[in-house]
Amino acid sequence: MDLLNLDDRLTDDQRLVRDTAQGFVRDSVLPEVATWFEEGTFPARELGPVLGSLGMLGMHLNGYGCAGLDAVSYGVACRELEAGDSGLRSFVSVQGSLAMFPIWKYGSAELKEEWLPGMAAGTTIGCFGLTEPDHGSDPANMKTFAKQDPSGDWILNGSKMWITNGSVADVAVVWAQTDEGIRGFVVPTSSPGFSAPLIHRKLSLRASVTSSLYFDDVRVPASAVLDVVGLRGPLSCLSEARYGILWGVVGAGRACFEAALEYSKTRVQFGKPIAGFQLTQEKLAWMAVALGQAGLTALHLGDLKDAGTLRPQQVSFGKLANVRAALDVAREARSVLGANGVTLEYPVIRHMNNLESVLTYEGTQEIHTLVLGEALTGVAAYR
Numbered sequence: 152m153d154l155l156n157l158d159d160r161l162t163d164d165q166r167l168v169r170d171t172a173q174g175f176v177r178d179s180v181l182p183e184v185a186t187w188f189e190e191g192t193f194p195a196r197e198l199g200p201v202l203g204s205l206g207m208l209g210m211h212l213n214g215y216g217c218a219g220l221d222a223v224s225y226g227v228a229c230r231e232l233e234a235g236d237s238g239l240r241s242f243v244s245v246q247g248s249l250a251m252f253p254i255w256k257y258g259s260a261e262l263k264e265e266w267l268p269g270m271a272a273g274t275t276i277g278c279f280g281l282t283e284p285d286h287g288s289d290p291a292n293m294k295t296f297a298k299q300d301p302s303g304d305w306i307l308n309g310s311k312m313w314i315t316n317g318s319v320a321d322v323a324v325v326w327a328q329t330d331e332g333i334r335g336f337v338v339p340t341s342s343p344g345f346s347a348p349l350i351h352r353k354l355s356l357r358a359s360v361t362s363s364l365y366f367d368d369v370r371v372p373a374s375a376v377l378d379v380v381g382l383r384g385p386l387s388c389l390s391e392a393r394y395g396i397l398w399g400v401v402g403a404g405r406a407c408f409e410a411a412l413e414y415s416k417t418r419v420q421f422g423k424p425i426a427g428f429q430l431t432q433e434k435l436a437w438m439a440v441a442l443g444q445a446g447l448t449a450l451h452l453g454d455l456k457d458a459g460t461l462r463p464q465q466v467s468f469g470k471l472a473n474v475r476a477a478l479d480v481a482r483e484a485r486s487v488l489g490a491n492g493v494t495l496e497y498p499v500i501r502h503m504n505n506l507e508s509v510l511t512y513e514g515t516q517e518i519h520t521l522v523l524g525e526a527l528t529g530v531a532a533y534r
């Protein structure tokens with residue numbers, strides 16, 4: 152079904168990562184994920200250590216128990232995990248790229264030793280708090296504030312919203328205004344004054360924990376602050392995570408395509424399988440082309456990342472193009488399944504609903520369009 156044979160370009164090690172992630176999804180995720188989605192749960196405590204033992208957490212980082220693999224391997228893993236469910240890939244992205252990466256990149260030696268080995272093992276869960284109820288696409292205006300008191304401790308006040316893993320996390324990387332600009336703080340969730348209630352009634356990414364975070368005079372030591380000032384801190388983490396997304400959604404789209412292809416061969420109407428109708432073949436061919444193009448984009452950007460030349464605008468290109476392609480594929484696949492396309496008996500509507508969140512988080516399609524517009528014209532049009 153990979154008409155371009157893109158996976159022929161993977162090395163043996165990258166294929167091993169692919170097969171490991173695929174096996175995990177097949178054996179431990181697909182039998183359960185429709186139930187998790189229906190019940191609105193994600194077994195983070197059970198899956199975390201398994202993902203850790205497979206080297207999937209902080210996979211592209213070096214040291215501290217991380218696998219230290221190349222960017223294409225990390226991308227392929229995201230693709231296979233998201234073929235299971237975008238909630239699963241979100242868990243892995245948030246843990247590795249949004250919680251571990253800032254500690255790894257900007258944390259002190261003590262912070263790294265304290266948190267990273269447990270996070271790589273999946274026994275310690277992290278979350279990333281940037282978005283606030285009133286500040287999503289425009290985080291520079293965030294209201295959460297951290298002030299240093301005479302003892303040197305930092306005191307945090309404010310709130311965050313839509314935080315993946317929030318209620319199950321042991322540690323939160325929290326971005327806050329300070330007198331010198333936006334700074335990141337590594338906050339144990341057991342800190343007095345910290346709370347993380349679940350957000351209920353989501354109809355997308357249901358197999359994923361999403362929470363609010365509240366900080367009521369939360370005190371952390373001076374050593375908890377990350378060594379980066381300004382929005383470039385959180386944006387550098389988002390660039391890492393968006394890279395995983397642009398691979399991941401190819402997996403979600405592929406799962407929808409495969410379900411539609413299989414269904415079309417067995418569903419008989421007007422005396423023959425619907426795969427035999429030209430209109431169905433047009434849909435299948437278009438889906439294969441869209442996914443092939445998305446896969447090619449991901450592989451190319453992976454090569455750039457491994458070469459150390461990947462620019463944020465290129466990540467925006469991939470996130471914008473690939474999420475949109477995957478969502479269009481999911482919607483088209485849904486139509487091939489007819490009424491069966493709206494039930495959890497098939498994976499398609501679950502992926503389709505998930506991809507609505509993926510389109511929005513980590514920079515909406517409008518924001519990534521503006522990033523590309525600025526790259527092309529030299530004119531920023533955000534405000």
Ligand SMILES: Cc1cc2nc3c(=O)[nH]c(=O)nc-3n(C[C@H](O)[C@H](O)[C@H](O)COP(=O)(O)OP(=O)(O)OC[C@H]3O[C@@H](n4cnc5c(N)ncnc54)[C@H](O)[C@@H]3O)c2cc1C
Pocket residue numbers: 245279280281282284285286287288289312313314315316355356361508511512513514515516517518521532533534
């Ligand atoms: C399931 C889920 C999980 C999430 N997990 C996390 C997480 O772990 N951590 C975290 O920090 N955040 C997380 N988010 C939040 C996510 O990143 C934000 O929802 C996203 O950045 C958009 O912010 P917003 O929802 O406030 O939308 P808004 O910023 O209010 O945007 C609303 C609409 O206006 C458009 N818009 C905004 N500004 C412009 C402009 N200048 N020009 C044109 N259009 C514009 C947007 O594109 C969008 O269409 C998550 C969200 C979801 C749904």
